[in-house]
Amino acid sequence: MRAGLPEYSGDESLRVVLTCHKALRSFAVEAKAAVDLLEGLATTRSIRRYTDESVDLDDLRSILWHAGRAPSGSNRQPFRFLVLRDGSAAREAKSVLGTAFRAGWAAKRASDGYRASRFADSMQRYVDRFERVPVVILVCLDRYRAPNAMEGASVYPACQNLLLAARAHGYGGALTMWHLGVEAELRQLLAIPEHVGLSACITLGVPEGHHGPLRRKPLREIVFDDQWGEPAAWAEGQDDLAD
Numbered sequence: 735m736r737a738g739l740p741e742y743s744g745d746e747s748l749r750v751v752l753t754c755h756k757a758l759r760s761f762a763v764e765a766k767a768a769v770d771l772l773e774g775l776a777t778t779r780s781i782r783r784y785t786d787e788s789v790d791l792d793d794l795r796s797i798l799w800h801a802g803r804a805p806s807g808s809n810r811q812p813f814r815f816l817v818l819r820d821g822s823a824a825r826e827a828k829s830v831l832g833t834a835f836r837a838g839w840a841a842k843r844a845s846d847g848y849r850a851s852r853f854a855d856s857m858q859r860y861v862d863r864f865e866r867v868p869v870v871i872l873v874c875l876d877r878y879r880a881p882n883a884m885e886g887a888s889v890y891p892a893c894q895n896l897l898l899a900a901r902a903h904g905y906g907g908a909l910t911m912w913h914l915g916v917e918a919e920l921r922q923l924l925a926i927p928e929h930v931g932l933s934a935c936i937t938l939g940v941p942e943g944h945h946g947p948l949r950r951k952p953l954r955e956i957v958f959d960d961q962w963g964e965p966a967a968w969a970e971g972q973d974d975l976a977d
């Protein structure tokens with residue numbers, strides 16, 4: 735034994751390793767949760783590259799709880815989260831979705847004329863490895879009235895809460911729509927009733943890359959003062975502060 739280090743039996747060593755692992759994990763969670771709210775808003779980007787690590791269930795529970803704190807019309811909370819992890823139906827659904835995502839990206843790549851680039855490569859990698867995404871969440875709308883143009887307003891705030899909560903827990907995600915190409919198959923496979931809308935498909939995992947500054951229009955282009963089209967002089971300067 736080296737001077738100063740205690741000697742442990744096999745069982746004790748395992749216990750020590752597990753205790754250290756737990757302590758490190760809770761330290762890491764605390765550190766991750768310390769992302770400042772405004773910093774989180776300014777730097778949470780779509781993450782499409784994930785390690786093969788699974789999403790911890792305590793984290794997943796917290797992420798979905800925070801998603802569920804989102805506002806909705808009359809506080810009806812019509813959002814529902816159908817989580818696809820590694821059960822047999824989930825694996826089948828991921829495979830159906832993988833096909834749809836590859837077709838969705840192929841069509842977009844062709845129609846929008848994407849040239850070879852890091853972005854195009856990373857999208858291709860995302861769809862090619864879709865079946866390996868650790869957690870896929872179908873965000874659903876449990877309708878209580880006929881579909882209408884505004885109904886998404888009671889679901890998408892929950893999606894953004896979900897992505898920000900995932901960020902706080904050290905994960906990354908992307909909100910996507912390519913599930914729509916296989917909606918009928920998903921309904922059948924996952925027993926989703928007809929009155930339930932499939933509003934979004936969010937992929938989640940431990941990021942391989944990093945969050946960071948977002949590419950967005952400068953504030954002066956998106957804020958008007960008093961009248962449509964009137965620039966807001968007071969809105970100048972914020973973009974420099976954010977960089």
Ligand SMILES: Cc1cc2nc3c(=O)[nH]c(=O)nc-3n(C[C@H](O)[C@H](O)[C@H](O)COP(=O)(O)O)c2cc1C
Pocket residue numbers: 778779780781908909910911912948949
């Ligand atoms: C309504 C909506 C639909 C989207 N659909 C897709 C999609 O089908 N596939 C995808 O990879 N990303 C999708 N995204 C993610 C956007 O591409 C992404 O948010 C945008 O390009 C900005 O990039 P950033 O989030 O990395 O800053 C969607 C985002 C929104 C809000």
